[in-house]
Amino acid sequence: MSFLYPRLLAGQAVPLYERYQQLSVGELTKCAATRHTSAVYVATGGDRVSETKLDELRDLVVSLAEEAGFPGASDRERRAAFDRRLATAVHASMGLAPAEAAAGDIWAFVALVLLPDVSYWRYPQPPGDRVLGTDLTRHVVGRMWWRAQLIHSPDEPDPYAALNILGEDAFDRIYSRRRALGGSPYLVKTILKVWDSLDLRGLPYRETLEDFLKRLLRLAPFVLFESLPPASLEAELRAVARDTVMAVLAGLEDGRYDLSHRVDVVFGG
Structure with a gap:
């Protein structure tokens, strides 16, 4: 009620x-x-x-x-x-x-x-x-x-489990863009699912998230995210995340890792 x-x-x-x-x-x-x-x-x-x-x-x-x-x-x-x-x-x-x-x-x-x-x-x-x-x-x-x-995911064993994925500052970065991104529970939950699957150790967390969200904002006028079925939306977001990770890693100028190998590590490859 x-x-x-x-x-x-x-x-x-x-x-x-x-x-x-x-x-x-x-x-x-x-x-x-x-x-x-x-x-x-x-x-x-x-x-x-x-x-x-x-x-x-x-x-x-x-x-x-x-x-x-x-x-x-x-x-x-x-x-x-x-x-x-x-x-x-x-x-x-x-x-x-x-x-x-x-x-x-x-x-x-x-x-x-x-x-x-x-x-x-x-x-x-x-x-x-x-x-x-x-x-x-x-x-x-x-x-x-x-x-x-x-x-909130009522069909999950813990409907509020995703609250633990991002801290306040990171979540607020999504919600502050609510007109384009943060107003859709479907999109936000998929963003969190994709983000939680990444191994971001060694990457600047805030810079990486900011770049990811900026890329989504640039894409938003051309893609109706809520019209995509779950698998397609997740694949779209993972592609954007991959572009972000490659750009951030390239900017670090860190020669310890082969770039493609390091990207694969982030994505669990």
Whole structure:
């Protein structure tokens, strides 16, 4: 079932964001709530989420944060693990339709009303886009819901396994190109499948991924990726990846390996 979530419009969200910058995590816990007097809902399209369900969502997220050190100190590795668990939890439990999840005002409510303490613990003194929902590629919770949405494979034993393939920076590079690439779960899942099959040891990871995505962007106006059957799409992406690997290896000017042999190693040959 799809639920409608309360929306906190900018006129109410921005003052909360600014006031919360001055509060401690403990003080923000006292501000957490399942309702806000200024919250609104869209007029049609489903049942309004209950306060009981919002309470359950808060309890779930807080318990995940506590595993990563909340409300105290944490580290990069534990925060990254929290993000992955958060993505699975919110996508599996919220009952959001993608059209509803595209509304930044929903995520402003989640970050500033339901989970202000967790939000400001995860990103101390956050810039506005981390909590206001103005950029869903940056929002503390919303970006993780969308990451899970794009890789969710309900027929797999672990529908969210692909969350472990790319780190946050790498995944954001795909999602930031969502108009051409990152808006299609079918394409994103195939990109991740191909990328996960490569042995990139010894190659500059970020440079290689950036080159691969640029080549896909240049190809996008001429190829309707979603029209290709799975085997054909995978073959197309592997061909693009091979061009990328050859270009990156050639740029390294590393004479230790024969270029064609090194490319074969990357592709498991």
